[in-house]
Amino acid sequence: MLRTELRKLLPYRTAWVILLLFTGLLAATVAGAGGVNVNGQQLGQALYALPGLWTNLTYLASYFSLLPAFLLIMLITDEFQYRTLRQQIIDGASREQLVLDKLLVTALLVGWAVLSVLLVGAYFGLTRAANATLPAVLAAAPRPLLLYAAQLLGYLSLAALLAVLIRKSTPAIVALLLYVWVVERLIRYFLPDSIDRFLPIKALDILTPSPFAQTLDTVLGPSGALLPGEAVPVALAWAAVFWLLSAGLLRTRDL
Template sequence: MLLHLLKIELKKMTNYRTFWVVGGLYFLTLGVGAASGMEFLKLLARTIEGFGQEININRIPLYHFPDVWLNLIWVGGFLKIVLAIMIVISVTNEFTYRTARQNIIDGLSRQQFLVTKILANVMYSAISVVMLFVIGLITGLIYSPVVSLELIVTDLEFFFAYFLEVFFFLSYALMLGILVQRSGLTIILVLLTQTIELIITENLRDHVPDWLITIFPMKSIWYLIDIPFPRYAFMEIRDYLTFTTIAIVLVWTFLFNYFAYLKLKRSDI
């Protein structure tokens, strides 16, 4: 049944030209952006006087196992917004062109209609994980001075965090698309969400406990994975996942999808 619902969604998505353009842009950007870090360092060495002499870029373990996993996952997290825009366009088109109404007339329940969207989000999140893993594996094998199974499997648990981060954000985009039902406005809201939340939390910081700031939705995914690069300046980072941060992200993800369901249940499609 779930596979059937996913096929329905994929059939609709593949008929959208925007799906191919935005989807291709996302995966191309993800691949090029994740794999070009060393080339960027080489460019700095060529263009900035003294950079190559002061810092031996070949000694920076940017793509060495196991550092490569956390580095790529953290950078890849920024690109999820491109995928979220594709989800927004897909969802809002359902209401613009009345395909959501037609699906329900043809026999889908409102719950099943939402499940098709959630399954698509799961699929896109999983594909992002697989693609980033392949890029990391290839670059790690190329640049790592020492390759062993122990080093390769170290820190792989962060791919679970990456999956959660992408699925969380796509669920948020899905909820906004169903609530607003206008692609332009929804995309603006998706793009401005983190800025709006940052303004709110900074104004609240002196008036509420610190733990309350950490449970804001966009803050919660930032706390999933620490910025990895300070470790190259001999600074400590948290290189493990915590149950609390995972639980907060899971709760918000559930709420996003639940609010989307409530809107579908009560609205006149």
């Protein structure tokens, strides 16, 4: 299963362009953000300081989470376009196996993103944080990285569902952008905070909170949103729902 997916993924140049773009943009953003001045003070000291480095880093990484989502959409829709999924069924694979294959690809993309954040964080932690050692830098990493992994899993799961539903890359990407940036925001407008905090994108975004979230809560009052730890089961539940829906579509529709 892994070997088959790697044979598709490794020679795919677009995949490497997107993955390297994700890593490069993250590194460039972290490097550049340190030089930003806020109220006459350079942001660098606060950005790279431990243990907040990893929370800041995963927050910045969340801005690029749609890149792996776009890649997953292209990978899945290409298989519909070139009838690869149909051929796998003819060769004896079950439709459940097809879903597990795409879930494995999703795990690989999440792994790449988390590894990128880990390497970028380790580099800037060692070179920019005051008196930092590698054990000290890595000690604060696990929780923010796991929260980011859960967030990215949720985004990719939604992307996979849209790819299976629409089957064409450009419309699926547009649908993803519309839902993330427009549709759910409109839905939230009509719902009380006690309900809208459980919507998928809002729950996912809470997993990588803004470094200024606590300050804003102090000034404006509590937002009513879930805490990151509370949002994890919600995010994982949405990811499971998206994959179950994808599996249902693959079982009931002609490939």
